[in-house]
Amino acid sequence: MPELPEVETICRTLRAGFPTSPSLIGLTIIDGQIFWPRSLETPSVAEFSDRISGQSINQINRRGKFILITLSRDTLLIHLRMSGDLFTEQGNVPIATHHRMVINFQNGLRLAFNDPRKFGRVWLVSDPETVTGGLGPEPLDENFTAVDFFGRLRASRRQLKALLLDQSFLAGLGNIYTDESLHLAHIHPLLHSQNVTEEQAARLLVSIRQVLNDAIQRNGSSIDWVYRGGDFQNYFRAYDRDGHPCPECGTIIQRIKVGQRGTHFCPQCQRLP
DNA sequence: ACGAGCGCCTGTCGGC
DNA sequence: TGCCGACAGGCGCTCG
16 A cells, blocks of 8 residues: 555544544554564564553654654654555454554554555654655655756666656655656656656656645555555556556557566657657 | 666466 | 466665
């Protein structure tokens, strides 16, 4: 469940709360349980519960694809990777098959980290920068300009698709939203970043923001068994649409491999020079 | 500096 | 029906 719009949707849900999912802000932690030790990056499983016990939740934010839960003394960071999910539930229901961690609260609620593929990771640290320090800029940050973006692109010599997936270049894009952004911007995924024009860079940044904002508006994308109520998957332009007509020109969307990742594009709208 | 390949994991789907 | 490989929203590592 893992790109920026889905993570943003999860943070918003945990923060604001709904009748079916009360807000976590202000809740006090009784203890934490780890069911798959490798899901916990730091500290040790032995230290985790003692250290988190008694702290309360002050804030819930997102940085790139990381969920940051600011506690009284520490920060709990969660990265969902490929199949992770984070939600509240009543503290008395049985622990589900793929739960890797739960946090129990004084009011009887529980925060559950569910992750079938076990790729997700949890950190409990005093300084979140030690985890997120290597991330690139936030694409939706208004202080990040097209000029900045162009400069960063020109400083690299990589294929655009691979570069946009690199979290130290830009934080938050994954396979879906990279394909969607490049299609909206009419830029080929294999174009090398040092050949991007200033006009293309500006167009790509606008496209990235439009795609991310549209997806956030729709609560992200729900695919396969990982369902969160988002419906952006019904508005995909290119991702997972190989063999289907391009929504703009009708040409059949193609699928290639770029850096091990399935990549979808329109050979008519997105041309290499 | 960059790309390819692999490991980490479970579940689903299509082909035979 | 069953088996088997390919594939999936990510990312860190090693090796040329």
